Amino acid sequence: MTATELQQRDWAALEQQYYQGTFKRHPITLVRGQGTRVWDSTGKEYIDFVAGIAVNVLGHCHPAVIQAVQEQVTQLVHVSNLYYNVRQIELAEQLASLSGGMRSFFSNSGAEANEGAIKLARKYGRLHRNGAYEIISMDRSFHGRTLATTAATGQAAYQASWAPLPDGFKQVPFNDLDAVKQATSEKTAAILVEAVQGEGGIWPSSPEFLQGLRQWCDEQNLVLICDEVQAGAGRTGKYFSWEHYDITPDIVTMAKGLAGGVPIGGMLTGKRTDIFAYGDHGTTFGGNPIACAAGVATIKTIKEQNLLENATKMGEYWHQKLETLCAKYSNIIDSPRGIGLMRAVNVKHDLAGEIAGRAMQQGLLLNALGGSTLRMIPPLVLTKTDLDEAATILDHTLSEVATLPQAQ
Numbered sequence: 001m002t003a004t005e006l007q008q009r010d011w012a013a014l015e016q017q018y019y020q021g022t023f024k025r026h027p028i029t030l031v032r033g034q035g036t037r038v039w040d041s042t043g044k045e046y047i048d049f050v051a052g053i054a055v056n057v058l059g060h061c062h063p064a065v066i067q068a069v070q071e072q073v074t075q076l077v078h079v080s081n082l083y084y085n086v087r088q089i090e091l092a093e094q095l096a097s098l099s100g101g102m103r104s105f106f107s108n109s110g111a112e113a114n115e116g117a118i119k120l121a122r123k124y125g126r127l128h129r130n131g132a133y134e135i136i137s138m139d140r141s142f143h144g145r146t147l148a149t150t151a152a153t154g155q156a157a158y159q160a161s162w163a164p165l166p167d168g169f170k171q172v173p174f175n176d177l178d179a180v181k182q183a184t185s186e187k188t189a190a191i192l193v194e195a196v197q198g199e200g201g202i203w204p205s206s207p208e209f210l211q212g213l214r215q216w217c218d219e220q221n222l223v224l225i226c227d228e229v230q231a232g233a234g235r236t237g238k239y240f241s242w243e244h245y246d247i248t249p250d251i252v253t254m255a256k257g258l259a260g261g262v263p264i265g266g267m268l269t270g271k272r273t274d275i276f277a278y279g280d281h282g283t284t285f286g287g288n289p290i291a292c293a294a295g296v297a298t299i300k301t302i303k304e305q306n307l308l309e310n311a312t313k314m315g316e317y318w319h320q321k322l323e324t325l326c327a328k329y330s331n332i333i334d335s336p337r338g339i340g341l342m343r344a345v346n347v348k349h350d351l352a353g354e355i356a357g358r359a360m361q362q363g364l365l366l367n368a369l370g371g372s373t374l375r376m377i378p379p380l381v382l383t384k385t386d387l388d389e390a391a392t393i394l395d396h397t398l399s400e401v402a403t404l405p406q407a408q
């Protein structure tokens with residue numbers, strides 16, 4: 001489509017006519033991306049600190065992903081899971097080497113990966129814990145939009161309209177090991193946790209909590225599921241965020257960054273819970289050759305370009321910038337936090353949306369989680385120059401917001 005054609009059509013109006021209104025859109029239409037930058041339909045450039053919500057780990061249109069996808073579409077776009085699939089096995093092999101030998105099952109999204117994990121945990125409970133089926137998850141967690149993953153999500157706002165939700169889910173306060181222990185009963189099969197909570201506002205687990213959960217699961221014969229959909233694929237500076245805690249979960253779920261922007265979900269399991277048998281689970285598209293080829297290319301690039309190290313270094317550099325900005329605008333933002341390139345600050349006076357909107361006008365895409373949190377989850381390929389530029393824009397935005405009556 002030419003630039004003129006892109007500008008001639010009113011995309012917002014067309015969307016209203018043809019697309020269901022489930023998303024609160026920002027008033028721009030993104031049409032192109034390259035590295036850490038995206039461009040809208042008017043040609044305006046933005047630094048992308050949203051990255052498809054923690055998806056584009058290699059940035060936009062990385063040559064390795066392009067090449068892998070281009071080669072694959074000329075060979076085989078789709079093949080049924082009735083047959084062996086080279087790319088699927090290659091990706092599973094890569095993930096096994098990163099996870100200490102776990103075996104994979106691929107789906108199409110994070111919610112679907114968690115559905116698989118829930119089924120697997122229920123099977124474990126049926127076989128090895130007298131029919132236990134209940135899953136304990138955490139307040140403020142997010143696990144997806146299907147009915148079961150909505151029931152597992154510890155945020156009332158996502159659950160309120162969909163009663164009755166599937167039975168067998170219970171939430172307890174995050175980072176509270178005693179609460180988990182008290183909630184455990186003969187019905188409990190598994191504990192589901194994000195090592196670093198994402199949608200809930202970028203809250204890392206305490207080491208005592210995650211290590212305590214591992215020990216509790218071992219003592220009680222429970223399944224420990226880590227939802228790595230957002231924090232995985234290198235975002236925190238380790239390929240899996242649970243690696244920061246010196247534990248290994250029984251089941252790991254993935255999606256988002258796994259294939260560098262091509263849709264995929266993954267459910268990995270260690271030996272103890274590797275109990276799915278023929279017919280227990282399935283999918284038409286999951287493990288599709290294009291997604292898996294992109295996944296292999298993404299993991300190889302993360303390794304070859306030392307992107308885990310870059311995520312750690314750039315994350316620390318960004319944290320310093322955030323600390324400086326929090327000190328300068330202490331009436332608006334505080335509590336800089338996070339690991340690697342998974343960062344956030346608290347925003348006072350419900351101004352997170354206002355800041356994200358104004359930063360966007362100045363060329364920086366940020367994500368407001370409600371009114372009180374700004375989330376930053378940029379590509380792992382970004383440089384100090386990107387961060388300096390982003391910090392200048394954020395500084396300018398905050399100086400404007402500081403003058404608003406709401407900020408006083």
Ligand SMILES: Cc1ncc(COP(=O)(O)O)c(C=O)c1O
Nearest residue numbers: 109110111142143144198229230
């Ligand atoms: C931790 C976590 N789990 C699961 C999901 C759901 O993933 P998807 O939107 O791919 O279904 C998300 C999405 O934001 C997530 O952050």
